[in-house]
Amino acid sequence: MRDKRHPSLSWALVVGVLALLPFVTPGTYVTGVMCFVALYATLACGMAVLLEQAGLFSLAHPTFFGLGAYVAGMLAANEILPPWAGIIVAAIVVALIAYLIGAPLLRLRGYYLACATFGLLFIVEIVLAQSGSITGGHDGLMGIPPLSVFGFTLGGDLDYYFISWGLCLGCVWFFSNLMKSRVGRAVKALHDSEVAASSVGINVPRCKLHVFVLTAIMASLAGSIFCFYLQFTTPSMFGFPLLTELFTMIVIGGPATLHGPVLGSVVLIWLREAIHVYLKDVLPKLTAEVDAVFFGILIVAILIFMPEGLAGSLDRLAHFVRRHLGRSS
Amino acid sequence: MTLLSETVQYAISGVTAGSIYAVIGICWSVVYLITKVLNFTTGEFVMLGGMLTWAFHRLGFGLLPSVFFAVACTTAISMLLERFVIRPIRFPTEMTYMMITIASASVIKGLVLLQWGSESRRIEPFFGTGVIHILGAGVTSQVLCVVALMSLITLSLHLFLNHTLMGTALRASAINLTGARLIGIDVGKFRLFCFGLAGGLGAVTGIVTAPITFTGYEIGMLTGLKGLVAAIAGGWSMTGTVAAGLTLGLLEGFGAGFVSTGLKDVLALLVMILFLILRTISLPGMRKR
Numbered sequence: 001m002r003d004k005r006h007p008s009l010s011w012a013l014v015v016g017v018l019a020l021l022p023f024v025t026p027g028t029y030v031t032g033v034m035c036f037v038a039l040y041a042t043l044a045c046g047m048a049v050l051l052e053q054a055g056l057f058s059l060a061h062p063t064f065f066g067l068g069a070y071v072a073g074m075l076a077a078n079e080i081l082p083p084w085a086g087i088i089v090a091a092i093v094v095a096l097i098a099y100l101i102g103a104p105l106l107r108l109r110g111y112y113l114a115c116a117t118f119g120l121l122f123i124v125e126i127v128l129a130q131s132g133s134i135t136g137g138h139d140g141l142m143g144i145p146p147l148s149v150f151g152f153t154l155g156g157d158l159d160y161y162f163i164s165w166g167l168c169l170g171c172v173w174f175f176s177n178l179m180k181s182r183v184g185r186a187v188k189a190l191h192d193s194e195v196a197a198s199s200v201g202i203n204v205p206r207c208k209l210h211v212f213v214l215t216a217i218m219a220s221l222a223g224s225i226f227c228f229y230l231q232f233t234t235p236s237m238f239g240f241p242l243l244t245e246l247f248t249m250i251v252i253g254g255p256a257t258l259h260g261p262v263l264g265s266v267v268l269i270w271l272r273e274a275i276h277v278y279l280k281d282v283l284p285k286l287t288a289e290v291d292a293v294f295f296g297i298l299i300v301a302i303l304i305f306m307p308e309g310l311a312g313s314l315d316r317l318a319h320f321v322r323r324h325l326g327r328s329s
Numbered sequence: 330m331t332l333l334s335e336t337v338q339y340a341i342s343g344v345t346a347g348s349i350y351a352v353i354g355i356c357w358s359v360v361y362l363i364t365k366v367l368n369f370t371t372g373e374f375v376m377l378g379g380m381l382t383w384a385f386h387r388l389g390f391g392l393l394p395s396v397f398f399a400v401a402c403t404t405a406i407s408m409l410l411e412r413f414v415i416r417p418i419r420f421p422t423e424m425t426y427m428m429i430t431i432a433s434a435s436v437i438k439g440l441v442l443l444q445w446g447s448e449s450r451r452i453e454p455f456f457g458t459g460v461i462h463i464l465g466a467g468v469t470s471q472v473l474c475v476v477a478l479m480s481l482i483t484l485s486l487h488l489f490l491n492h493t494l495m496g497t498a499l500r501a502s503a504i505n506l507t508g509a510r511l512i513g514i515d516v517g518k519f520r521l522f523c524f525g526l527a528g529g530l531g532a533v534t535g536i537v538t539a540p541i542t543f544t545g546y547e548i549g550m551l552t553g554l555k556g557l558v559a560a561i562a563g564g565w566s567m568t569g570t571v572a573a574g575l576t577l578g579l580l581e582g583f584g585a586g587f588v589s590t591g592l593k594d595v596l597a598l599l600v601m602i603l604f605l606i607l608r609t610i611s612l613p614g615m616r617k618r
Contacts, residue, residue, distance in 0.1 A: 051424060105602075107609040110423045111367050115557060116605045119598035122551065130591040240550060244435045247428050283443065289546075293439030299432035300414055307419045 011173075018165050022158055031157040033273055035229055038164035041265035042171045042222040044249040046215030048261045049175050051250065053184075054211050055191040057110060059243060060101070060117035063124045064094050064216040066238025068223025070128060070135060073144045073233055083147045087224040091217050098216035099209065106208040121243065128235035140234035147228040160229045167225060168262065171218050176258050183210050241288035248295040251302050254309025263310050268295070334465025339586035340579065341463075345472050345541070347578020348479035352534050353556025354563060354570040355486065356527040362503035362565055363516075363523045366415060367423075369430040370407075371531055372553015373437040377403045378532025379544030380441055383450040392455065400532045406437075407528025408521050416520070434550065441546040449543040452536070475537045482530060483571055490567070499523075551594055558601040 022031040047061045071090035075081045081089060105116050128135050135141055147154045147163075154160065178184045186207045190197035198204045227233045249268050253260030272291055283290060306313060353371060360368045378399050385395035414433055418425050454471040461468045490496035502509035502519055510516050535544065542548075559577055563569030577597055585593035 057424060057427060101602075104606040104609050108605060111427070112561070112605055112608070114367070114427055115561060116602050119554065119558075119601045122554065123595050123598045123602075126592070126595050240435065244432060247432065251428060287442070289435070289439050289442050291439075292435035293443070296432035296434075296436035296439070300429055300436075303425055303429050304414075304417045304419065307425075 015169065018169075022161055028157040031161045033269060035157060035160045035164045037265050037269045038161075038168040039222045039226050039229075040245070040249065040269060041262040042164075042168045043219050044246050044253070044261035044265050045168070045171055045175060045258060046218045047246055048250045048253070048258070049179070050211065050215050052256055053179060053191060054187045054208060056106065056208060056212060057114035058117045058212065058215075059114055060098075060120045061215070061219050061246060062238045062242040063117075063121050064098060064219035065223035065226070065242070066124060066128070066233075066235070067094050067097065068220030069227035069233045069238070070141065070223075071220075072224035073141050073227040074134065076145050076228070077141060077143045083145060083228055084149050087221065090224050091220045094220035095213050095217050098213045102209050102212040102216075103205075106212060107205055121239065125235050125239045128238075135235070138235065140232055141227075142232060144227055144231045144233070146231065147225070154228075160225070164222075164225055164229070167221060171222075172258050172262060174218075178211075178214070179258075183207055187211050236288070241292045244292045244295050244299075245288075248299050250309075251299050252310050254312040256308070257311045257315075260309055260311035263314075267310065271298075331465060335586065336583075337464045338466040339582045341466060341468055341472065341582075342585075343579035343582025344575065345475050345578070346581055347575035348476050349534050349538055349552075349574075350555050350559045350577050351571040351574025352479050352482055352530055353553060354559030354574050355483070355567060356531050357553075357557050357560040358563075358565040358567075358570060359523050360527045361560070363499065363506075364411075364415075364520050365423075366426045366430065367557075368524070368527065369427070369550075369553070370410065370434045370437060371527060371556060372549035372551070373434045374403050374407060374528045374531030374549075375535035375538075375552050376441065376544060376546065376549035377406065377437065378535030379452065379539035379548075380445060380450060380535075380546070381532070382536045382539065383452055383544065384445060386452065392453070396536055399536060400529055403532035404525045404529040407531075408525045411521055411524035415524075416517075438546055438549060445546065447546060449545040450539070451543050452539040454540040455537075469541075471537075471540045475541070478533070478537055482533070483567070487567060554601075555594075555597045558597050558604075561601065562604050 018034075021034065025031065043061055043065050047058070050056045050058050050061075068087075068090045071093050072083065072086035075086035075089060076083045080086075101116075101120065105113055108116065129138050131137070132139075147160075154163065179188070186197065186202045189200075190202060190204050190207065194204055223238075245268060249261050249264035251264070252267050253262065253264030271294070275291060275294060302309060308316070353375060356371050356374070357368065360366055360371070381399035381402055382392075382395045385398050386392060390398065410433055415426065415429060418429060454469065455474055456470045459470045461470075461473075490500055498509065498514050499519060499522075501512075502514055502516055506516060538544075555577065556574070559570050559574035562577070563571070563573035577600065580600065581593050581596055584596045588596075
């Protein structure tokens with residue numbers, strides 16, 4: 001979609017539209033939903049980098065998101081640390097966990113990494129639900145204060161809108177630069193051929209670990225902001241349904257690009273809103289698991305009929321239009 | 330209860346769970362070895378077996394016909410999944426296989442939730458509620474039934490794979506797919522057969538355990554994952570999977586009895602992660618995996 005010759009132009013366009021959006025839409029509904037879009041997009045973006053660009057099947061991203069939310073939320077709710085410090089501590093804790101898990105597991109190939117991280121997803125969900133005295137158990141963690149920085153308390157949807165889109169765009173920018181850096185080129189090389197990469201002197205396990213920990217930190221930051229925005233978390237928010245949603249975003253957007261998952265997140269969250277608004281009379285209860293039915297069908301359909309995803313198809317359309325116009329003029 | 334009878338009781342529940350994990354593990358490995366698809370819907374077939382039996386039974390069918398219909402339906406769903414969802418993928422890679430089976434699992438789970446609600450469902454024990462006492466520990470007839478049936482399934486699968494032409498052909502395609510195709514084995518048919526077999530076996534395990542542990546829409550994923558633990562720890566071979574499944578079951582039985590019931594599911598998954606980490610440590614002279 002974006003013209004590769006003018007990346008700064010398309011960035012300016014996207015930032016401009018996003019900055020104006022809350023002021024041209026009535027009420028706070030759109031702003032509130034777009035907050036979720038940004039946070040999920042951050043998460044999906046990191047996961048897409050791992051899955052497609054680095055070729056690592058990590059399914060633990062909902063877990064890092066959840067741990068980021070729980071650690072920051074628990075520190076703030078028990079008044080151990082101010083919220084902004086809680087976010088930093090959560091990111092450090094998650095980075096440590098990702099490092100400890102990633103260092104041995106990233107040596108495994110393909111499916112085994114997926115199995116181990118899938119196991120981790122369930123372990124964390126069960127432990128969070130079982131240790132009720134600290135985390136609030138199944139009912140969730142209550143009493144999380146709103147985010148406050150140096151005396152300013154961020155209350156409204158608008159504040160969180162700018163924070164979460166700042167995080168999201170920062171994350172996309174960071175990853176697009178990372179992918180052009182030495183580490184990024186090394187990661188792409190090892191996705192193509194690990195043997196060739198290691199034979200030209202790339203420290204394969206270390207590069208994988210760098211990318212894995214960085215994406216985990218991004219997920220944790222998104223999770224922390226998510227918990228301060230909602231002021232409430234439950235273990236089931238970060239389980240299997242979230243994984244299905246993330247897959248849907250990545251598959252809709254097309255995993256090969258960085259803006260793909262962001263597009264996917266926009267489509268998915270608004271689709272979910274539409275389902276909740278229009279089908280609430282038809283279906284008896286709309287839990288995350290019922291949403292997952294629609295998303296699951298969507299994943300299957302896209303993987304069979306449109307494997308490059310929305311971003312891939314839009315890129316192809318743009319290419320076609322440009323060539324067509326170029327000829328006629 | 331004395332310590333001895335308690336230990337025996339935990340061991341019995343461990344063996345029961347272990348025999349189930351072994352059979353589910355075989356479901357994973359049958360599909361994985363032939364098609365290279367890690368089929369995350371395996372657990373949902375277990376759940377479907379139990380739920381469909383309950384649903385047919387509630388509609389007024391007898392227990393035996395409901396069991397038969399449930400197994401037939403699950404087998405059919407599994408085969409349809411292979412033919413119309415997994416086979417048409419345009420760029421089959423490990424990642425797309427994983428995504429599409431996880432997506433299918435959540436579709437099945439969500440539809441069951443929509444249709445039959447989130448309550449736990451129970452099927453009556455097949456042979457009454459008699460209890461036998463061994464060393465002070467009680468064994469229900471259903472537990473005996475589960476262990477006997479699981480042993481029977483494993484034994485007959487073993488005989489099928491090693492002593493029939495089709496079983497030999499299946500093993501050949503697991504070892505070398507291209508070679509199998511070259512000597513005229515119809516691999517496409519085998520893919521369908523493997524998915525059907527996994528679906529049917531999964532349904533049977535789901536049905537026989539439903540009177541003991543109850544069934545509900547959410548049990549699939551965790552039960553399936555424990556089978557996967559057995560399959561991975563057993564190195565995808567049948568003997569290995571059975572041994573690993575029983576070990577896992579016993580570990581879980583004693584863990585639940587002596588440590589904590591709530592965290593017993595965590596135990597199995599921790600075992601898997603530890604096992605996978607141990608695999609990465611290669612000592613000099615070890616075969617590279």
